[in-house]
Amino acid sequence: MQLQQLAYFVAVADTRHFTRAAQDLHVSQPSLSQQVKALEQELGSPLFSRARGNIALTDAGQALLPLARRILADADTARQEVLELAQLRRGRVRLGATPSLCTGLLPDVLRAFHDRHPGIRLLVEEGGSHDLVRELARGQLDLALVVLPLPSPSPALTTVELFQEDLVVVSADPVPARADGEPPPESRGDALPSPLRVADLAGRPMVMFRHGYDLRDLTLSACRAAGFEPYLTVEGGEMDAVLGFVRAGLGIGVVPTTVAARAAGLRMTPIAPPGLRRTVALAHRSDVAPPRAARVLQEVLQAAARQAVRAPGLNPPPGAAPAPGR
Numbered sequence: 001m002q003l004q005q006l007a008y009f010v011a012v013a014d015t016r017h018f019t020r021a022a023q024d025l026h027v028s029q030p031s032l033s034q035q036v037k038a039l040e041q042e043l044g045s046p047l048f049s050r051a052r053g054n055i056a057l058t059d060a061g062q063a064l065l066p067l068a069r070r071i072l073a074d075a076d077t078a079r080q081e082v083l084e085l086a087q088l089r090r091g092r093v094r095l096g097a098t099p100s101l102c103t104g105l106l107p108d109v110l111r112a113f114h115d116r117h118p119g120i121r122l123l124v125e126e127g128g129s130h131d132l133v134r135e136l137a138r139g140q141l142d143l144a145l146v147v148l149p150l151p152s153p154s155p156a157l158t159t160v161e162l163f164q165e166d167l168v169v170v171s172a173d174p175v176p177a178r179a180d181g182e183p184p185p186e187s188r189g190d191a192l193p194s195p196l197r198v199a200d201l202a203g204r205p206m207v208m209f210r211h212g213y214d215l216r217d218l219t220l221s222a223c224r225a226a227g228f229e230p231y232l233t234v235e236g237g238e239m240d241a242v243l244g245f246v247r248a249g250l251g252i253g254v255v256p257t258t259v260a261a262r263a264a265g266l267r268m269t270p271i272a273p274p275g276l277r278r279t280v281a282l283a284h285r286s287d288v289a290p291p292r293a294a295r296v297l298q299e300v301l302q303a304a305a306r307q308a309v310r311a312p313g314l315n316p317p318p319g320a321a322p323a324p325g326r
Contacts (some may be wrong), residue, residue, distance in 0.1 A: 003071070003075055007238075016055040018056075043226045047060055075146070086234060092123060095294075101258075103259050104262060133150055141293050147280060162317065164316070165315075167277065172266065195270040202230075207250055215255065233250050247265055279317060280305075
């Protein structure tokens with residue numbers, strides 16, 4: 001049973017005339033008659049009675065007609081649904097990103113994407129790179145913004161490096177005083193050198209992210225490589241919480257440039273060369289192509305990354321051409 005045969009059958013049922021039905025469908029009358037006959041043979045019953053030139057539905061035709069109308073309507077609905085998805089009028093994208101990227105990079109990117117494709121629903125999941133990689137492998141995400149190197153590289157994932165980003169120190173004004181392993185005194189105002197070395201962080205009260213946070217691992221590794229364990233006054237927060245703790249004067253924090261640029265009321269201090277830097281990449285499964293809406297969002301993210309590397313503290317990934325004007 002073919003959709004075309006059902007359409008021919010419904011046209012004849014509506015017009016009660018084979019020739020008129022063929023004209024309405026812009027097909028030849030013999031072709032239409034042949035398809036209706038083939039449908040009757042497949043069903044094993046005549047659908048029309050043709051007595052004395054009058055066309056009437058048989059009992060089988062009466063039973064088939066409402067079903068045929070529904071099948072054709074459902075097929076048309078399916079065709080329209082797919083067309084809308086293909087034209088990005090409807091659909092969804094499941095995007096994962098680390099909290100720092102949700103805070104610094106994504107707001108402007110998602111706004112630009114939403115302005116172009118308002119019918120696409122955006123589902124954003126925040127998490128560390130390790131968690132996001134696991135969700136990608138499970139098929140729970142279409143794309144994920146992650147920090148390289150991945151904690152557990154997977155050959156089933158494809159990653160595209162977007163940019164490298166400098167980390168900076170953020171602090172309240174005045175800056176919390178040095179503690180040197182002791183609780184910080186009541187007095188404030190121990191100014192930070194600018195730019196500062198990682199070694200200059202020794203003994204200073206520091207606010208630290210929770211376990212599993214890419215920025216936590218990077219900062220702790222840098223401090224230990226400089227020969228000291230950082231003095232942590234508060235640890236365990238997400239990005240917004242850490243910025244709030246810093247703003248309250250509980251300690252300094254180490255955050256990406258894009259986050260610091262949006263952190264109102266905080267002082268930003270660069271780290272002296274070689275500094276601290278992270279590589280941001282876009283990841284998706286290698287064995288399954290992302291949906292079209294996700295591929296379009298990927299293009300928007302890559303274009304935003306190329307534009308972003310013109311800003312201070314952001315750099316193209318290794319091997320990429322420098323951004324114009326740099």
